[in-house]
Amino acid sequence: MSNKKDIRALSKEQLRDFFTENGDKAFRGNQVYEWLWQKGVHSFSDMTNISKETREMLQNNFVINHIEVDQMQRSSDGTVKNAVRLHDGLVVESVLIPTETRTTACVSSQVGCSLDCQFCATARLKRMRNLNPDEIYDQVAAINKESLLYYNHKLSNIVFMGMGEPLMNYNNVLKAIEKITSPEGLGISPKRITVSTSGVPKMIKKLADDEVKFNLAVSLHSAIDEVRTQIMPFNKNFPLADLKEALQYWYAKTKRRVTYEYIVWNGINDTREAINALVKFCKYIPCKVNLIEYNPIDDGDFQQANAKVIDDYISILEMNDIIVNVRRSRGKDIDAACGQLANKS
Numbered sequence: 001m002s003n004k005k006d007i008r009a010l011s012k013e014q015l016r017d018f019f020t021e022n023g024d025k026a027f028r029g030n031q032v033y034e035w036l037w038q039k040g041v042h043s044f045s046d047m048t049n050i051s052k053e054t055r056e057m058l059q060n061n062f063v064i065n066h067i068e069v070d071q072m073q074r075s076s077d078g079t080v081k082n083a084v085r086l087h088d089g090l091v092v093e094s095v096l097i098p099t100e101t102r103t104t105a106c107v108s109s110q111v112g113c114s115l116d117c118q119f120c121a122t123a124r125l126k127r128m129r130n131l132n133p134d135e136i137y138d139q140v141a142a143i144n145k146e147s148l149l150y151y152n153h154k155l156s157n158i159v160f161m162g163m164g165e166p167l168m169n170y171n172n173v174l175k176a177i178e179k180i181t182s183p184e185g186l187g188i189s190p191k192r193i194t195v196s197t198s199g200v201p202k203m204i205k206k207l208a209d210d211e212v213k214f215n216l217a218v219s220l221h222s223a224i225d226e227v228r229t230q231i232m233p234f235n236k237n238f239p240l241a242d243l244k245e246a247l248q249y250w251y252a253k254t255k256r257r258v259t260y261e262y263i264v265w266n267g268i269n270d271t272r273e274a275i276n277a278l279v280k281f282c283k284y285i286p287c288k289v290n291l292i293e294y295n296p297i298d299d300g301d302f303q304q305a306n307a308k309v310i311d312d313y314i315s316i317l318e319m320n321d322i323i324v325n326v327r328r329s330r331g332k333d334i335d336a337a338c339g340q341l342a343n344k345s
């Protein structure tokens with residue numbers, strides 16, 4: 001691998017400085033920046049309004065570490081899964097989920113994951129490294145292109161629900177979102193972006209302090225510590241009391257409701273006690289609950305509870321004025337659904 005610097009690690013200011021330091025105009029930095037981000041070129045030779053000498057100079061100093069969509073699979077329901085090869089050969093996955101009116105990109109923030117959710121296929125992969133801001137951005141840009149190609153409109157929403165724990169790659173995720181929302185990047189409104197976390201209290205507070213404008217979702221799955229620790233062992237270090245406190249802090253600062261993601265499993269959280277605990281948790285701050293369909297990942301240690309239990313959840317939550325949606329899974333036939341991203345291909 002070359003030891004030239006990745007040019008996209010530079011901010012626009014740094015690029016402008018690079019050109020003035022090398023006897024050119026700062027404006028050249030703006031032009032190159034536009035090629036790199038808005039136009040998304042993979043090679044310096046594609047920067048057609050830049051002189052040949054300047055392009056060669058760039059070539060001698062920098063590389064463009066672009067991702068490559070290695071393999072694309074399309075599900076019978078229209079969901080598209082990209083296996084994305086990074087510059088060092090590692091692979092992550094991202095998913096395009098179409099509905100009649102919009103398309104959503106589900107993107108990865110880490111290669112593998114350091115958390116240990118027992119029901120998630122990605123957790124079986126070791127966390128290899130964090131993704132860089134440009135690697136996150138590129139996944140979104142690639143899906144935006146596919147959205148235009150297959151569905152004739154731009155990408156409308158983005159969820160950080162692919163591989164990894166976004167709040168354990170905090171700085172890079174925020175930098176990527178800055179670029180995604182900037183008019184110089186994709187110009188997508190932060191209101192259309194959701195970052196999903198397993199619940200890292202300190203980082204949820206930091207989001208609030210940083211006054212982020214995107215939405216927050218928390219994978220809750222149980223509002224009882226003993227149960228949550230059993231299925232999400234890191235809960236031992238980040239117990240629900242800390243999560244509650246962080247979420248109250250978030251709401252006090254942002255005034256934005258949080259989404260709780262929740263799967264109902266046989267023998268785990270299919271009791272009245274579990275439902276009551278969730279109702280209680282939901283009263284701490286304004287929120288809504290997404291009941292998500294479980295996607296089996298292996299031999300069946302976990303089984304989705306039957307419809308009757310789910311109906312109980314829905315009616316008791318609604319009785320308590322809590323908004324609840326049932327989320328059907330998409331792209332199951334190509335292992336593209338929640339919790340199934342495991343680089344199988």
Ligand code: SAH
Nearest residue numbers: 120161165196197198219261294295338339
């Ligand atoms: N680490 C982050 C984001 C990645 S997971 C988080 O935990 O929120 C995205 C969502 O998929 C989470 O809500 C997670 O709990 C859920 N999920 C994981 N495995 C699943 C499975 N097998 N079936 C359905 N959803 C799953």
